Amino acid sequence: MPTLLFINACVRGRDSRTLQLAEQLLESxxxxxxxxxxxxxxxxxxxxxxxxxxNYERLQRRDELLANGIFSDTMFDYANAVAQADMLVIAAPYWDMSFPSTLKIFFEAASVVGITFAYAEDGTPIGLCQAQDMYYVTTSGGYIGDCNFGFEYVHALCKLYGIEHSHFVSAQGLDLEGADVATIMEQATIEDFI
Ligand SMILES: Cc1cc2nc3c(=O)[nH]c(=O)nc-3n(C[C@H](O)[C@H](O)[C@H](O)COP(=O)(O)O)c2cc1C
Known part of the structure; x- marks a missing residue:
């Protein structure tokens, strides 16, 4: 059975509107x-x-494992999970123009040469991930406009990993005065990127 990897970077537990939106997407x-x-x-x-x-110590350990071809170490659990997934769904609230820092740490751990991507002899990156689609789900207090740095970063990384299609799902303006939260959530939009 194919695996959908759901990377949940929501912070506010059951109060999270981003999680609510992601759950609707997972259901569909x-x-x-x-x-x-x-x-x-x-x-x-x-x-x-x-x-x-x-940190320096963990970086050295990682380099040593990679130099010895030990890709199964627990240090690479996230990288292996991303590489083997058939679809990715990421849920992350829009924080400080991007996303909560835990997601950055996750991608730092998932970006491993030899697992999620590699380099050809001429230096061209080669994606090693199986998935073709990544859905990035977010909600924001205001409007994201040209400051969609969180999604753009994840989209670029997914390209590096060989995941060709990114989809941006969002409900925006939820914290603006007088916002009709239920209606905005119902009218959440999806944009497709190649
Ligand atoms: C730490 C933090 C940073 C935020 N930064 C922004 C921001 O830069 N721009 C914005 O429009 N909303 C910002 N917000 C508001 C959230 O994007 C908004 O409330 C979102 O719906 C929260 O998602 P959640 O319900 O899943 O927690 C921020 C909220 C928090 C708690």
Missing amino acids: IREENKKDMAFHIEEIRLSTENLLPL
């Missing part, structure tokens, strides 16, 4: 694929993970 993906290709959904909830940014 489930419905769409019910007949031919039911997904097994695997969630990584970043708020309960022990996420550590790379």
Whole structure:
């Protein structure tokens, strides 16, 4: 059964509107694929993970493992999960023009040469991930406009990983005075990027 990896970077637990939107998306993906290709959904909830940014010691350990071809170490669990997934869904609230820092740490751990991407002899990157689609779900207090740095970063990384199609799902303006939150949530939009 194909695996959908759900990377949940929502911080406010059940109060999170981003999580609510992501759950709606997961439900519609489930419905769409019910007949031919039911997904097994695997969630990584970043708020309960022990996420550590790379420091000098961990960087050296990582380099040593890679130099010895040890790709199965637990240090590479996130990279292996991303590489082996058949679809990615990422839920992250719009924070400070991007996303919560846990998601950056997650991608730091997931971006591993030899697992999620590699380089050809001429230096051209080669994506090693199986998935073709990544859905990035967010909600924001105001309007994101030209400052969609979180999605753009993840979209660029996914390209590096070989994941060709990115989809941006959002409900915006939720914290503006007088906002009709229920209606904005119902009218959430999806934009497709190649
Ligand atoms: C730490 C923090 C930073 C935020 N930064 C922004 C921002 O830069 N721009 C914006 O429009 N809203 C910002 N917001 C508002 C959130 O984007 C908005 O409330 C969103 O719906 C929260 O998602 P959630 O309900 O899933 O937690 C911020 C909220 C928090 C808590």
